[in-house]
Amino acid sequence: MNTKLLSYQRLIHLSTALGILFLGACTGKPNRLTQQSFEVKFLVGSALGQFCEQAAEQFNQQQPKLANGKGFSLSCETKSSSDVVTSLTSLAQQLKSRSLKRNRPEFPTLVSVDGEIYHRQLIDQINQIFPGKDYIGEITDAPLLAHSPMVFMTSAELADGLRQQPDLYKALVNTKTHQELDPNSPQLPIHLVHTAPTGSNSGLQTLVAQFASVSGKGPEQLTVADVQGYQTQIQAIQSKVIRYGVSTSSLAKDMVKNGSFWASIASVYESSVIAANSNQQAGQSRYEAVYPQATFTSNMRAILPKAPWVSRQEKAAAQQVIDYLRSPQVQKIATELGLRPGVPEVPLGAKFSAQFGVDSKARYDSLGSPQPEVVAAMLKSWQEFAKKPSQVVVLVNSSGSMSENKLAAVQKTLRAYIESLGPKEQIALIDFDSEIRPPVLVDSTPQKRDRAMAFIVNLNPDGGNRLYDAALEARNWLQNNYLERAINAVVILTDGEDSDSKLRLEQLSQELEKTGFSSEKRIAFFTVGYGNEGDFKPKVLEQIAEFNWGYYRQGDPSSIFKLMADLKLEF
Template identity: 30%
Template sequence: MSPRRRILRRTPVAIAATALIALVLSACTPGDDTGTDTEGQGFPSDGCTHITIATSSEKVNMLDELAEAFKDSPEHEGLKTCATVRPINVSSGNAARYLTTGDDWPSDDRDLWPTLWSPASTVWTDRVAAAASANLVGEPASFTRTPVVFGMPEPMAKALGWPDKPISITDLSQLCQDPDGWGSVGKDIWGAFKISKTNPNTSTTGLSTILMQSYEASGKSADLTSADVEGAADFSRVFEECVIHYGDTTGNVLSTLYDETQNGSNGSAYVSAVALEETSLLNYNQGNPDSHTVQPGETLTPPKTKLVAVYPAGGSMWSDNPVTVLGAQWVTAEQRTAGEAFAAFLQTEAAQKLLPEYGFRPLDESVPLGKLFTANFGVDPAQPAVTLPKPEVDVISTAIDQWTQVRKPSSVLELIDISGSMDDPIGDGRSRLDGAIQGAQTTLDHFRSTDEVGVWAFTTGISSDAGEGIQVLRDVTPLAADGEKLDSSLEDLHYAQRNGTPLYDAILTAYEAMSERAEPGRINAIVVLSDGEDTDSATSLDSLIAKIGKSTKEGGSDAPVRIFPIAYGEGADTSALQRIADVTGGQLFDASNAERIDLVFASVINNF
């Protein structure tokens, strides 16, 4: 495992329209537009007014420096009391939905309840204003911007004619549909064309991309309507077929791609193009693929193969990064005054000059972009040639609703450890097994009836047609109307015998079964939940890695099976689970705080 990689502690992701989300966890959440991050963001005892700004993660480093510069600004000097500003990472979509509920901010530390909010786009402030109250989001004003692009490994982009030939979303869609894949442009060894996109319910990039698809299908560059979005359904459905899996952050995909390139592969078997913000591409090319908060003294290593920005010929949407003082009941008069002063400072020349250092474009066009905005880092400051305006709120809602119907279908096998240690309590009156069962049950509403869902349990001393150590609760078949029946089957786990932990054997059996039935038209995945180390497998970890890593080799498989382990409780073998996730292009989730297991389960399922 790369020393840069870190286990991701996920915050809850909504799996139904009415679900509450975004509990603040005291853990790092790398990547663009992810959950929340309050680690190391406490305030000093300085006698100043404390101002928290909830922001998308890629702006945390930049806002830290802007907060320091604010201390020396005329805007700060005009305050009666000094002010200290601290950013915390809260995903744009999660923050928007939480604010809409009207409850208190989900953090025990009231100092971290935000006075200011800076999502990646005014799309989110508009949605809160429409769904809750315009007063709650105040008067958002953009202070910086970054376009949404497709990042491609440079050799792949050149194979499509970049940088001399304009490349459109239609071009990418046609390459996706071509049965020869990369072979259609003379690169047979690269296999199928694969796209990474994020979930538009939580990610600005994911939302912008589906809107750009609708613009492309309609042939428009402005005035997109709900009817245009509805008319683009077939185009978007085809485009979604190339998606490897959906996540709530591009940082996870970029981290996997980075590791692939650093280990001698060009990453072609994993992904061909990533929909992302230009600033995330710049971070990647500097050696910060997950856009994490860079610590003092940390050394970044650029990737061996850089990504280049493909600005779609039909135009790009921009993340316009507003900042606003919230009209929430917890914001005091002193905080409001200080927050307004900081927001005003962000518009000044002194603040705008700092933005390009962090890969953001200033609103003040007289400010030089600097060394990052060059071909050396994969971007073109003269692009995008066409700017696609933000549609009305009702059009955006139509696009999100449509995505739920046209997104790539999934085929998911949930593999649950039922060894003896699962009887251990987790501190909230439940056992670990209780938490696992409830976590799996709460995810069922996320799946469509056409999605395929299966559930296996594993321990020693049991067997089934699937193999030794495996109990099949449900074969991987379309969920249809079986949600209630599967819910009942999961309850049966309470009475199952619980013995040893044949973790590697169970994963190998599940992987082989899923590989035999995997289809290119689906996201094929295994979710593994384990609370301990392997104790009883005939298969070694190295042998398992060798066998399940075949689909990530050069050219790869048209229907790869990716593994998403959940490290459940403090005894889980996170090192082994990380290797298993990495080699299949999956992702490890951390549920070391076992009380959060149902929330972490929801976050995992959000990737499909």
């Protein structure tokens, strides 16, 4: 070939490449020539979420690279520990069935759960999918990033009385007031809160600790027969629960906001006590951590699976991430968030003090993990026997503003909600627009579920919105049909603001106060604004919820399913 022609062709190719590169730089869009980096995805439990996010931001500012010069970044995805296990096992099952390739971005490179019970569950479930592969490894193979012991959170005036108990859970089986625990404590009913063990690590650890306490056995020694033998005592403890929840930190914050008359004891992480005391408002009581003689330390480890979905370069990058997260300067992020460091040489810091309600030198024995089949038996016992019953009115706004996609999403969500009802749960479905229709009573029996499905199918968008009147109607129905020794609550699902009520918001407030947490018949309210924020008034929905110590959330067709699933865990 002619030398000049060859040189000319090379010049053309070079010019084209430079043009593409220049165009990519001008438009800000990546192209094949500049896409040299990759992502290390870290799927973490909720207790480690803030630490991961803050550390990742600092880590990525350093523009990390592998030894070969290839750049990468760290991203964090936070879920409940239960959802972390479910997500990874689901991906592993899809890989096994060949419906998902191992290099798909859905797979995390690193994983962490908030305690060793879920860590063991993860090992067991992945081993069932891939027998003999040992993809997750042993618990101690995973480096410790942080930990936070489970404690009893209570007000300063009640703390001494709780500390006098050698085994508080055992004492709660047969006591109803704080004065029964300690003659110097006020005559205050024992109201307990903890997260739902089916959706939260702290809730699961709480349930296991209760079984260990009443049985006098370590969790490792518990059997399935023990679960059946001691479930009556667990039921007695659970009868003191006034609300479950999906978020440990939210329960702690609600406890501070509402005071000891709402909840007098919470089973939470030590870090939740620190956080609650870090954000105190004027006039709020200080809360303290009471350390059990034996408790779960809630170890949060960096799990790097030895699995086909983690490539060689991802493994090398993940090791850099782990080393960085365990470095002294980054471990300080953990201590500032109230987490104890995973590296012993790192000092605890100023927040581990009496000022923040905790004891930096607290001594306790660490509880171990039960066998997976025992954990499964505990959860089954809790759902079917020990859990405090609930009766919830679900108010569904079916006004004319409910467009097709909104209505379809609500119908799908309600169906899933009803299909997940357990034997300790019953609901009343009320459809409202310009009219407020009679309640449809639903429980977990097939006949009642069929009735609920008919309710869902017959939802028809039409008419106006009598939100305030419907809220009072729901409260009145619960008041007249109040279920003793149960959680009674109202959930409002609306996509618009009130337009047709005879009642004013101020009048509704006065009425709901009669069944607030200081009354004998407590009825909680939870509100969901559904759709675009301009369609409804968030402040109004917040007010309705806060009248009776609930909370408000905003949803849309894409998020309503998860939002309602989380909300169901409150009861």
